[in-house]
Amino acid sequence: AQTVTQSQPEMSVQEAETVTLSCTYDTSESNYYLFWYKQPPSRQMILVIRQEAYKQQNATENRFSVNFQKAAKSFSLKISDSQLGDTAMYFCAFMGTGAGSYQLTFGKGTKLSVIP
Amino acid sequence: DVKVTQSSRYLVKRTGEKVFLECVQDMDHENMFWYRQDPGLGLRLIYFSYDVKMKEKGDIPEGYSVSREKKERFSLILESASTNQTSMYLCASSRQGNSYNEQFFGPGTRLTVL
Numbered sequence: 087a088q089t090v091t092q093s094q095p096e097m098s099v100q101e102a103e104t105v106t107l108s109c110t111y112d113t114s115e116s117n118y119y120l121f122w123y124k125q126p127p128s129r130q131m132i133l134v135i136r137q138e139a140y141k142q143q144n145a146t147e148n149r150f151s152v153n154f155q156k157a158a159k160s161f162s163l164k165i166s167d168s169q170l171g172d173t174a175m176y177f178c179a180f181m182g183t184g185a186g187s188y189q190l191t192f193g194k195g196t197k198l199s200v201i202p
Numbered sequence: 203d204v205k206v207t208q209s210s211r212y213l214v215k216r217t218g219e220k221v222f223l224e225c226v227q228d229m230d231h232e233n234m235f236w237y238r239q240d241p242g243l244g245l246r247l248i249y250f251s252y253d254v255k256m257k258e259k260g261d262i263p264e265g266y267s268v269s270r271e272k273k274e275r276f277s278l279i280l281e282s283a284s285t286n287q288t289s290m291y292l293c294a295s296s297r298q299g300n301s302y303n304e305q306f307f308g309p310g311t312r313l314t315v316l
């Protein structure tokens with residue numbers, strides 16, 4: 087079974103600064119997908135960014151980028167120019183590509199606070 | 203705009219009651235999921251469905267059942283609610299296939315069992 091570990095339960099960052107959220111995972115699969123989801127306070131969870139394991143290039147979405155290290159099984163999220171609206175719970179998630187692989191395995195989350 | 207809706211944002215029930223949580227998606231997605239979210243534990247999969255009338259157990263199915271009679275609707279049932287089922291329940295849906303299979307989430311139902 088896959089496991090996803092987020093070692094930072096809470097983090098804070100000053101507005102306009104850069105912050106990196108850590109995520110490691112364990113799997114025996116060679117191809118898979120990785121995701122970062124954001125859950126703002128009292129609001130719906132939304133997808134921030136995703137990465138396919140066979141793509142070596144790190145994914146980027148505006149101010150959000152990932153550092154994907156396949157050999158180390160690490161998938162960190164970097165938020166540049168942090169904004170107050172980035173305050174949220176962030177969940178790292180894994181999805182395999184085998185038969186019936188519809189399930190996401192989530193980490194326990196990192197609560198990020200952006201301080202004015 | 204994609205949409206997953208859940209019947210209630212907040213729900214308070216008594217121990218032993220039968221509880222229905224409803225989820226509806228308008229994206230014609232084949233897959234639907236029920237998760238439970240607890241502080242410090244992240245999201246844990248209760249059940250998922252990949253087609254009408256089809257269901258698969260997730261990681262924590264005990265004490266729950268599900269029903270999917272129509273493609274757009276997925277119900278979570280607590281046959282006899284207990285206090286340890288007090289939690290946030292999230293529904294999600296996704297398309298089948300070999301793509302990213304992004305899951306779209308509903309707003310959640312915060313259930314309190316007294």
